[in-house]
Amino acid sequence: MDPARKKKVRLVVALGVAVALASALIYTSFSASTEASKPSQLKEGRSYEVTGKVVDGSVRHSGDALLFRIRDRDGTASVPVRYTGEVPDPFRDGREVIVKGELRDGTFEGQRDSLVTKCPSKFTKKKNS
Amino acid sequence: MAGVGSACLYVALLGAVYAAGASLYGVRAGRSEFVVSGRRAIYCMAALLTFAMGLLEAAFLRSDFSFAVVAEGSSTDTPTFYKAAAMWATQDGSLLLWAFLLTVFASTVLYVTRRSLREIAPYATVVLAVIAGFFLLLMVGWENPFSTLSQVPAQGNGLNPLLRHPAMMIHPPMLYTGYVGFSIPFAFAIGALIARRTGADWIRATRRFSLVAWTFLGAGIMLGALWSYTELGWGGYWAWDPVENASLMPWLVGTAFIHSIMVQEKRGMLKVWNVSLICGTFALALLGTFLVRSGVLDSIHAFGASTIGVQFLVFIALVLVVSVVLILSRLPDLKSEARLDSLLSREAFFLLNNLVLLGLALVIFWGTFFPLISEALSGEKQSVGPPWFDRLATPLALVLVLLSGIGPLVAWRRITPRNLKRALLAPLVFTGIVLLVLVAFSNAGQSLPSLAMFCFVAFVLAVVAQEFWRGARARRVMTGEALPRALVRLAGRNRRRYGGYLVHAGIAVLFLGVAASSAFIQQKDVRLKPGQTARVGDYKLTYQRVTADLGADRAGTGAPISIGGVVKLRKGNEVRTLRPARNFYPARDASAGPIGPISQFFEGDANSEVDLRWGLRRDLWLAIRPDVSSLVPVARKLDMRLAGADTTTQARAVAALTEIYRRDPPPAAFRFIVSPFVAWIWIGGAIAVLGALVAVWPSPEARLRRVTSIYAARLGRELSRA
Numbered sequence: 001m002d003p004a005r006k007k008k009v010r011l012v013v014a015l016g017v018a019v020a021l022a023s024a025l026i027y028t029s030f031s032a033s034t035e036a037s038k039p040s041q042l043k044e045g046r047s048y049e050v051t052g053k054v055v056d057g058s059v060r061h062s063g064d065a066l067l068f069r070i071r072d073r074d075g076t077a078s079v080p081v082r083y084t085g086e087v088p089d090p091f092r093d094g095r096e097v098i099v100k101g102e103l104r105d106g107t108f109e110g111q112r113d114s115l116v117t118k119c120p121s122k123f124t125k126k127k128n129s
Numbered sequence: 130m131a132g133v134g135s136a137c138l139y140v141a142l143l144g145a146v147y148a149a150g151a152s153l154y155g156v157r158a159g160r161s162e163f164v165v166s167g168r169r170a171i172y173c174m175a176a177l178l179t180f181a182m183g184l185l186e187a188a189f190l191r192s193d194f195s196f197a198v199v200a201e202g203s204s205t206d207t208p209t210f211y212k213a214a215a216m217w218a219t220q221d222g223s224l225l226l227w228a229f230l231l232t233v234f235a236s237t238v239l240y241v242t243r244r245s246l247r248e249i250a251p252y253a254t255v256v257l258a259v260i261a262g263f264f265l266l267l268m269v270g271w272e273n274p275f276s277t278l279s280q281v282p283a284q285g286n287g288l289n290p291l292l293r294h295p296a297m298m299i300h301p302p303m304l305y306t307g308y309v310g311f312s313i314p315f316a317f318a319i320g321a322l323i324a325r326r327t328g329a330d331w332i333r334a335t336r337r338f339s340l341v342a343w344t345f346l347g348a349g350i351m352l353g354a355l356w357s358y359t360e361l362g363w364g365g366y367w368a369w370d371p372v373e374n375a376s377l378m379p380w381l382v383g384t385a386f387i388h389s390i391m392v393q394e395k396r397g398m399l400k401v402w403n404v405s406l407i408c409g410t411f412a413l414a415l416l417g418t419f420l421v422r423s424g425v426l427d428s429i430h431a432f433g434a435s436t437i438g439v440q441f442l443v444f445i446a447l448v449l450v451v452s453v454v455l456i457l458s459r460l461p462d463l464k465s466e467a468r469l470d471s472l473l474s475r476e477a478f479f480l481l482n483n484l485v486l487l488g489l490a491l492v493i494f495w496g497t498f499f500p501l502i503s504e505a506l507s508g509e510k511q512s513v514g515p516p517w518f519d520r521l522a523t524p525l526a527l528v529l530v531l532l533s534g535i536g537p538l539v540a541w542r543r544i545t546p547r548n549l550k551r552a553l554l555a556p557l558v559f560t561g562i563v564l565l566v567l568v569a570f571s572n573a574g575q576s577l578p579s580l581a582m583f584c585f586v587a588f589v590l591a592v593v594a595q596e597f598w599r600g601a602r603a604r605r606v607m608t609g610e611a612l613p614r615a616l617v618r619l620a621g622r623n624r625r626r627y628g629g630y631l632v633h634a635g636i637a638v639l640f641l642g643v644a645a646s647s648a649f650i651q652q653k654d655v656r657l658k659p660g661q662t663a664r665v666g667d668y669k670l671t672y673q674r675v676t677a678d679l680g681a682d683r684a685g686t687g688a689p690i691s692i693g694g695v696v697k698l699r700k701g702n703e704v705r706t707l708r709p710a711r712n713f714y715p716a717r718d719a720s721a722g723p724i725g726p727i728s729q730f731f732e733g734d735a736n737s738e739v740d741l742r743w744g745l746r747r748d749l750w751l752a753i754r755p756d757v758s759s760l761v762p763v764a765r766k767l768d769m770r771l772a773g774a775d776t777t778t779q780a781r782a783v784a785a786l787t788e789i790y791r792r793d794p795p796p797a798a799f800r801f802i803v804s805p806f807v808a809w810i811w812i813g814g815a816i817a818v819l820g821a822l823v824a825v826w827p828s829p830e831a832r833l834r835r836v837t838s839i840y841a842a843r844l845g846r847e848l849s850r851a
Contacts, residue, residue: 030503030511033513034512036510089290089361089362089735090362092732
């Protein structure tokens with residue numbers, strides 16, 4: 001093969017690989033993703049990753065399950081959550097949490113080990129200087 | 130004192146403006162005295178910021194709560210070790226750390242290159258001054274670490290219990306050293322572009338800095354993984370959390386960079402590629418710093434919304450625009466000096482490894498920012514989880530490990546298929562034997578990706594061993610040295626090469642640990658009352674008794690209450706006693722309702738102290754979550770009764786409550802994990818760091834050469850004068 005043709009072939013191969021990778025990326029990410037949502041926007045029977053704050057005084061244990069309510073970050077609409085699995089250390093009333101699962105009969109059934117608690121925000125409180 | 134600190138920042142900002150202006154004027158007008166003075170302004174900034182760091186650190190150690198950051202992030206009852214580390218738990222403090230490290234690095238590189246790179250260094254000074262100026266501006270304008278409180282509180286918030294881990298002392302500074310370190314090659318690359326000196330000079334001058342930055346960033350990431358592994362609820366050593374990803378991306382692109390610059394040094398190729406890589410690395414490093422504190426993405430690291438997100442984005446955009454415009458306008462100067470001779474050449478393999486590394490970085494970038502991408506594309510915020518990352522990263526990691534084995538065997542320019550076959554023969558035979566043994570005598574075949582990884586790791590280790598053996602044998606024949614001595618001498622004389630091989634071996638060992646532990650992890654949650662036993666795999670786990678200690682936290686984090694259990698773990702005849710605990714800290718966060726003097730201890734922050742038994746074959750990991758919810762109603766009643774009581778009485782009440790728990794403990798939740806080969810991740814990481822040190826350390830011969838050349842130059846000058 002002459003060099004110019006060789007170069008062209010290489011370019012086509014490289015571009016082909018890039019396109020294949022890009023489409024795999026787009027396809028797999030959209031098919032494997034879950035919708036992120038707020039407690040007030042949940043609909044029955046769909047999977048979500050819901051972000052909200054733990055309602056004060058709502059945390060209870062029932063056997064292995066942890067029961068609590070989460071509300072919108074800036075609102076009052078809340079939804080009861082039933083969750084089993086690992087509970088991160090910072091989890092408690094008022095903390096912002098993310099949990100995956102789906103809404104069934106009005107209760108958000110959390111996926112095992114999907115609970116994430118964000119670090120408390122007291123470290124970025126506005127200074128009163 | 131705070132006033133002095135603020136003054137340091139203002140003067141340093143002026144210094145940055147001066148350094149940029151003087152260097153620019155000096156190089157444009159050809160007046161070298163201005164270039165020299167601009168460089169010295171950078172030294173001054175380093176001195177000022179070192180002093181400012183000292184001031185702030187002293188304020189933390191003295192618990193001077195007139196400093197807002199000290200009141201925010203420390204307290205008198207925070208142990209001294211964590212007082213010293215509390216500075217980088219605050220946003221303002223970490224900005225100061227960034228700027229401090231940057232000016233120290235910049236001073237070092239400018240001092241080292243003061244007699245060389247006369248065209249490039251002044252522009253690099255400008256770039257470094259602008260970066261330092263940006264961070265100083267952030268501090269002076271928005272997040273001044275020296276801002277004071279008009280009313281000095283008696284007590285501070287204390288360091289977040291989550292951050293009370295020995296790694297807090299070095300993990301953040303190491304990451305920052307890595308991030309900051311990449312600004313040095315970036316600045317010199319930009320300088321080289323502006324000055325149109327696009328040879329390999331800027332690469333040679335900053336190669337060590339790139340390697341040091343790469344090593345620190347990598348070691349910082351490893352340390353973060355180690356920390357995360359010892360905590361409950363952080364998802365093990367790697368959870369594809371946005372902030373973890375944010376630190377990995379610049380490291381991956383930086384890895385590509387330190388490989389491909391060798392091609393430019395040896396063959397004068399890939400010039401556009403190299404400057405693009407370093408610009409990308411630096412932009413990603415800034416992005417990493419930004420993501421930790423921006424709150425843009427949901428992460429366990431996101432410390433609430435930041436006030437400086439917009440400024441950061443503007444700066445990142447500026448870096449990208451300047452880089453792209455400069456690279457495009459200098460394209461004619463960036464022509465390759467050579468062509469790729471063959472696909473079977475070191476150059477081609479470096480390029481291939483670069484593409485895979487970049488592909489991996491792209492995958493991680495896409496997944497990390499998918500919530501923002503999907504919201505822009507479809508209007509719905511969607512996110513991908515760890516399984517998605519695992520699925521895409523696994524094949525790329527496999528290819529990468531394989532390439533790290535083949536690459537070193539392939540010669541520059543071209544290798545004949547016959548020579549390649551000869552070099553590959555022994556490693557391939559070894560890999561084949563390993564494969565047979567694994568399939569025949571272990572259950573490794575249950576997970577195909579892991580089996581493939583084990584084989585590739587064996588291959589890489591065989592290649593590295595073969596390279597060392599061949600080199601040492603040749604040296605022995607030539608010099609007559611004994612084999613061990615020849616081996617040490619060989620590595621000492623070719624540090625870059627053999628250091629690099631060690632890094633490859635270390636990374637391979639690391640992946641051995643990752644593949645084994647991710648595929649063969651056993652994990653179980655059980656709920657036990659004292660005296661009860663549960664069976665987990667081959668292990669029998671007995672919760673023998675409860676422990677409740679006041680002021681005697683074994684981890685030294687200063688926790689007032691520590692509740693845990695003594696657990697006997699039995700496997701055959703092997704018996705171990707584990708003592709996991711959970712530390713309780715008083716709540717200081719009034720946002721979740723009023724805090725009672727007694728109940729604050731049972732409703733506040735708590736942190737698990739995992740009992741972890743390391744082993745070369747497997748780690749045993751046990752966490753306990755005692756259920757103190759039954760104490761809360763009693764504590765609340767006591768809150769009301771003892772509201773006005775003195776602290777001794779209140780402390781007695783807390784002790785009494787703890788005693789109630791100890792006498793009649795409710796069932797506690799345990800999480801037990803058996804993770805095979807995790808220790809090899811850390812061992813591999815340590816080997817890689819060792820290899821990087823070997824590669825970076827100046828060899829005696831090079832030092833001698835440099836000294837001789839300086840003397841020669843001086844002699845030449847004096848002779849010409851005479």
